[in-house]
Amino acid sequence: MRVRCTVNGEERVADDVWAGESLLYVLRERLGLPGSKNACEQGECGSCTVYLDGVPVCACLVAAGQVEGRTVVTVEGLADGDLLHPVQQAFLDAGAVQCGFCTPGLVVAVHDLLQRHPRPSDPDVREALAGNLCRCTGYEKILEAVRLAALRAGGDR
Amino acid sequence: MTATGTRARTRGGVGESAARPDGGLKVRGEFAFSSDLWMEGMLWGATLRSPHAHARVEAIRTEAALAVPGVFAVLTHEDVPGVNAYGLEHRDQPVLAHDRVRYQGEPVALVAADHPETARRAAALVEVDYAELPPVTDARAAVRGECEPLHAGGNTVRHVRIRRGDPTASAPVVVTGEYEVGMQDQAFLGPESGLAVPAADGGVDLYVATQWLHVDRSQVAYALGLDEELVRITLAGVGGAFGAREDLSMQVHACLLALRTGRAVKMVYSREESFFGHVHRHPAWMRYEHGADETGRLVYVRAEIVLDGGAYASSTPAVVANAATLGAGPYAVPNVAIDCHGAYTNNPPCGAMRGFGAVQAAFGYESQMDRLAEAVGVDPAEIRVLNGLTQGDHVATGQEVDSAAPVAELVRRVRDMPLPPPTGTDLRSLPGGVANTTHGEGVRRGVGYGVGIKNICFSEGFDDYSTARVTVQVVGDAPVASVHTAAVEVGQGVVTLQEQIARTELGIARVRVETADTRVGSAGSTSASRQSYVTGGAVQAACREVAAELVSRASIASGADPATLSLDADHVVDLSGRRVASVVDLLGGEEVVERTVEWRHRPTTTLDPETGQGSAHVQFAFAAHRAVVDVDVELGLVKVVALDCAQDVGRALNPGAVLGQVHGGSAQGLGLAVMEEIQVVDGLVRNPSFTDYLIPTVLDMPPMQVDVLELADPHAPYGLRGVGEPPTISSTPAIVAAIRAATGLPLARVPVRPEHLTGT
Numbered sequence A: 001m002r003v004r005c006t007v008n009g010e011e012r013v014a015d016d017v018w019a020g021e022s023l024l025y026v027l028r029e030r031l032g033l034p035g036s037k038n039a040c041e042q043g044e045c046g047s048c049t050v051y052l053d054g055v056p057v058c059a060c061l062v063a064a065g066q067v068e069g070r071t072v073v074t075v076e077g078l079a080d081g082d083l084l085h086p087v088q089q090a091f092l093d094a095g096a097v098q099c100g101f102c103t104p105g106l107v108v109a110v111h112d113l114l115q116r117h118p119r120p121s122d123p124d125v126r127e128a129l130a131g132n133l134c135r136c137t138g139y140e141k142i143l144e145a146v147r148l149a150a151l152r153a154g155g156d157r
Numbered sequence B: 001m002t003a004t005g006t007r008a009r010t011r012g013g014v015g016e017s018a019a020r021p022d023g024g025l026k027v028r029g030e031f032a033f034s035s036d037l038w039m040e041g042m043l044w045g046a047t048l049r050s051p052h053a054h055a056r057v058e059a060i061r062t063e064a065a066l067a068v069p070g071v072f073a074v075l076t077h078e079d080v081p082g083v084n085a086y087g088l089e090h091r092d093q094p095v096l097a098h099d100r101v102r103y104q105g106e107p108v109a110l111v112a113a114d115h116p117e118t119a120r121r122a123a124a125l126v127e128v129d130y131a132e133l134p135p136v137t138d139a140r141a142a143v144r145g146e147c148e149p150l151h152a153g154g155n156t157v158r159h160v161r162i163r164r165g166d167p168t169a170s171a172p173v174v175v176t177g178e179y180e181v182g183m184q185d186q187a188f189l190g191p192e193s194g195l196a197v198p199a200a201d202g203g204v205d206l207y208v209a210t211q212w213l214h215v216d217r218s219q220v221a222y223a224l225g226l227d228e229e230l231v232r233i234t235l236a237g238v239g240g241a242f243g244a245r246e247d248l249s250m251q252v253h254a255c256l257l258a259l260r261t262g263r264a265v266k267m268v269y270s271r272e273e274s275f276f277g278h279v280h281r282h283p284a285w286m287r288y289e290h291g292a293d294e295t296g297r298l299v300y301v302r303a304e305i306v307l308d309g310g311a312y313a314s315s316t317p318a319v320v321a322n323a324a325t326l327g328a329g330p331y332a333v334p335n336v337a338i339d340c341h342g343a344y345t346n347n348p349p350c351g352a353m354r355g356f357g358a359v360q361a362a363f364g365y366e367s368q369m370d371r372l373a374e375a376v377g378v379d380p381a382e383i384r385v386l387n388g389l390t391q392g393d394h395v396a397t398g399q400e401v402d403s404a405a406p407v408a409e410l411v412r413r414v415r416d417m418p419l420p421p422p423t424g425t426d427l428r429s430l431p432g433g434v435a436n437t438t439h440g441e442g443v444r445r446g447v448g449y450g451v452g453i454k455n456i457c458f459s460e461g462f463d464d465y466s467t468a469r470v471t472v473q474v475v476g477d478a479p480v481a482s483v484h485t486a487a488v489e490v491g492q493g494v495v496t497l498q499e500q501i502a503r504t505e506l507g508i509a510r511v512r513v514e515t516a517d518t519r520v521g522s523a524g525s526t527s528a529s530r531q532s533y534v535t536g537g538a539v540q541a542a543c544r545e546v547a548a549e550l551v552s553r554a555s556i557a558s559g560a561d562p563a564t565l566s567l568d569a570d571h572v573v574d575l576s577g578r579r580v581a582s583v584v585d586l587l588g589g590e591e592v593v594e595r596t597v598e599w600r601h602r603p604t605t606t607l608d609p610e611t612g613q614g615s616a617h618v619q620f621a622f623a624a625h626r627a628v629v630d631v632d633v634e635l636g637l638v639k640v641v642a643l644d645c646a647q648d649v650g651r652a653l654n655p656g657a658v659l660g661q662v663h664g665g666s667a668q669g670l671g672l673a674v675m676e677e678i679q680v681v682d683g684l685v686r687n688p689s690f691t692d693y694l695i696p697t698v699l700d701m702p703p704m705q706v707d708v709l710e711l712a713d714p715h716a717p718y719g720l721r722g723v724g725e726p727p728t729i730s731s732t733p734a735i736v737a738a739i740r741a742a743t744g745l746p747l748a749r750v751p752v753r754p755e756h757l758t759g760t
């Protein structure tokens, strides 16, 4: 089948899509956007988190056909050209990146969290990120990155 | 400024929390992990694996699979052109099973097709006739010789025997215990994956996530029947490793398919396949006896340890040596008798995982130290302070500890850190969380301690080296240093560290680290907490040779004594910091200064086969944890409230990265303490998914206080001490001790499960 959707602001078309393919597969293997990761493909790790019509979803759990005519934003769509999004910058500055395999999913999840709650408490952050596994960092510096991004966004206002 | 030093003021050097060179790409989603590789016209590989733990393979028929449209090749053991065997220490593992399968998940056949789903479906159409055999699943029976031998030579992979002092010593206070450790998985997030590309010269180029490029290459070449020069391996982005990528997974398979089809072949394991595609942490059974005087000072330690190595040897021999030589723990003990055996069984193969043998032993000896504290009536922290190793003491192998060993100090530091506030009422801070299982009733708090010891680098006389090629040239009117090694970046930050060392040693701000590959000599494995030490040492040495060349040129040109010159801010400077020459001028246009150095740490010895005595280790590292837990004793739910750590790192070359290792290592120890276990029944894995194998989430991890000591080791580059493994070792026993303190239960097995706490 053919799937048409808007990805990171561009109209995209994928051809020869099998009915069993996920949005994650289409992004990674058909549209040249491997930023969303494939750590479990079972909805357990959050490494594939993308926005679908503005709502964060696990791309591995969305069938490709469900995306027809809809809007997807992936981690590759968050930076403004050379300028990192403040959440991305905060992950770097806080040292929240080790292997980086969890990072794309976490960056999207934190981006979403801070849009909804610009000043989340630590327990709020933990609750919001409970679906994103990281095996390297023990999460300490990821929490620090969220605090840093929230603080900087607060400073701008 | 020091007289001869190269402690450059160039920013981003050793000792700073310099930024990762790959960080920008990683936060943008543009870093190329091994599962992201793509090539026009590439095929996808899939693996058919044994459903049985032990069976004879009587026939394999591939016709139905080959007939599927889109399939390009179906391969079996008959298609392995070289020797159908690989392995890190013994080449005892078939690339593809021949007449027998020895574990569930053993690879039997391979398919290449134009779509991954086609490849998977075709693999399922390969018909294999198995005659099932009874599996050997009891490691202790296996090493006693009570089971059918799974390999020529029997079912003992290795026995290490340690005898120090008087092995029959007696003592007034004696505590004994039996302990078990379950099978833990490394559970890195980036699945096993890579891309093999056939080359015009008959060789193959492999892009893969691994831990040791050169050892992969020799094993791949051996199985393919090719000269090593025809197998070229380039590191692709690694999504975590923790030991699980030290053995081969899809490396030979992808190369076989690529060479057969003449097309690039990509393989990516699913999460379920990943649980079968790499080795795990050895499950352990341990029996310990500790003897002490009335004050609690240790007189002897006797132990028997059995590690289940599963179907193939992998790195079991070295894991056995670690568990044995470190089996008395970070304590001064005059009399030691330890026997450690590694077994062959039909359980999943076990090998390297962060902590490597030291983790299992630590659960045993630390549980014992708490029993001893209770028996003599002292505090658990105090018993560790009393017996802790210090510099000049000897470990169980008789080896002298010849640099800092601040065991007592580490324990005092975690003991004296502020305690967390009392159990609150916010559901999110209680055991069971928002599942709303308790509002505080039935919740008891406990505090526990753990200390661990780890050997850093490879041991037992292994020729452990790394190679660095450092180049300085002028690019766009400024000097640029480039560093090329085969050191594998798994997330720990060795790419950052190579840049930092070059900036410090060369005083050059612009540094580029080349992609790790086999065009440069071996760096050894990214394991044993060794890369900062060994590749760090190699990069430092190569940079110093380049610096000496530049200084010598400046000295000839200026007449200054070279001993008074050093490099800083792209110049050669004198003792007062005055610029004597610019690196750009010294290089004069096109010229390149390049040096390649093979660097070794000081040699170690083998262990005496009868007594296990010998200076087998290069360096020892120590960490201590204090854990605080809240336990809902009615439901058996545990909430780790605090997990604080003190560790001596010799010198923190990148303080931010050091903290990242302590946090992440502690989290893996927490996982082993309360949640992580591959459940194996009759040789079959029951939980190969992240739905059923749970690793800590951000809700499971408490905030951590970390105290980093920097007591330089004079033998090591910059005084550093390996960092990655120690925090994984001590966090598990500290958490279990805290649960014991909360519940009064003996808890002799990890992971601790709710039913262990409720007795149901």
Ligand code: FES
Pocket: A037, A038, A039, A040, A041, A042, A043, A044, A045, A046, A047, A048, A049, A058, A059, A060, A061
């Ligand atoms: S890959 Fe989608 S949740 Fe893990």
Ligand code: FES
Pocket: A096, A097, A098, A099, A100, A101, A102, A103, A133, A134, A135, A136, A137, B189, B239, B240, B491
């Ligand atoms: S940084 Fe490796 S999984 Fe999070």
